[in-house]
């Protein structure tokens with residue numbers, strides 16, 4: 001679908017209708033066999049090692065820097081099915097949004113868009129608010145001539161992902177108090193942005209922020225990228241009245257790494273899609289989301305919603321308990337547990353030791369784990385002493401390996 005001179009809404013919809021009408025082709029004819037035999041690159045079963053890149057045991061969680069999450073086999077299978085056919089991507093996007101709306105029981109007037117990640121959802125969502133369905137404006141971004149040009153954000157909510165807001169050309173207006181917010185609102189205000197993980201640090205909390213936005217009739221976005229579990233967050237903020245909400249698909253939901261969700265008001269979600277790939281001459285053209293990711297995101301939600309979340313939580317805690325039991329046998333080592341209130345709301349364990357008994361800094365332990373075989377990635381205690389880890393991205397059996405390596409390192413450096 002080309003956003004060229006001939007592009008307009010009617011031709012866009014007309015093409016969709018034609019495509020929909022011819023969808024009855026015997027698609028099965030083209031279905032290739034799954035589980036193809038691999039020769040050449042990939043034949044070892046670990047293409048990373050074939051490239052000389054060491055795969056790691058992940059004690060840090062759903063970090064994009066480490067590849068996010070690992071797909072469930074059933075999700076892989078459905079994504080492979082998706083890869084065997086051609087479809088109209090805009091038609092697919094709308095249908096996927098409809099299915100997601102049903103699965104999440106979103107409020108009346110809401111739908112969803114699968115994007116290339118939460119970051120892409122932030123960008124496209126704001127772009128849609130700025131441009132509506134005006135083709136000239138869509139092509140013109142990030143030139144804001146004739147458009148609103150400011151987004152209001154609490155100072156403590158600034159974070160690296162607001163770069164995605166700034167790519168549209170807007171200026172961020174930082175405020176701290178309610179009074180400052182009221183003074184900052186002007187005809188230039190396009191949107192009010194909320195960073196969900198920063199809820200505790202701002203003076204205006206998540207529920208009040210959206211009420212204030214409604215009072216001034218300003219569209220309001222909540223970036224909740226890493227904020228499942230709990231699963232209810234997927235609909236809570238829509239129910240609260242946020243116009244747009246973003247989630248990462250490849251974090252705890254274990255969807256495709258290059259997928260995310262923009263949940264929101266139907267009109268705004270439609271405008272976001274017009275600002276996104278596959279439409280050309282758009283800001284979002286660089287955030288392409290493929291058919292496999294769109295289908296994969298729907299399937300990931302299907303699986304995630306059916307999951308026994310309490311059982312999962314117990315399993316994650318059980319892995320930490322196993323590691324704790326083994327490493328605390330080394331004199332001087334102790335552990336404690338915590339769950340972040342929001343974002344990565346899963347069991348974490350802090351590991352500390354008496355440096356008089358074990359002469360190692362957290363940085364050294366981290367380095368030694370990284371160099372152990374298999375390599376283990378575990379960071380410092382995030383502002384707390386010692387090391388911190390979580391277990392929700394560990395694969396079966398890896399808890400034992402982590403425990404054994406930590407015990408070895410601590411014993412080797414015990415006085």
Ligand SMILES: *Cc1c(COP(=O)(O)O)cnc(C)c1O
Nearest residue numbers: 117118119161225226248249260
């Ligand atoms: C991870 C994250 C994002 C980006 O999500 P992607 O799906 O990787 O694009 C945005 N905001 C916050 C707060 C995040 O944690």
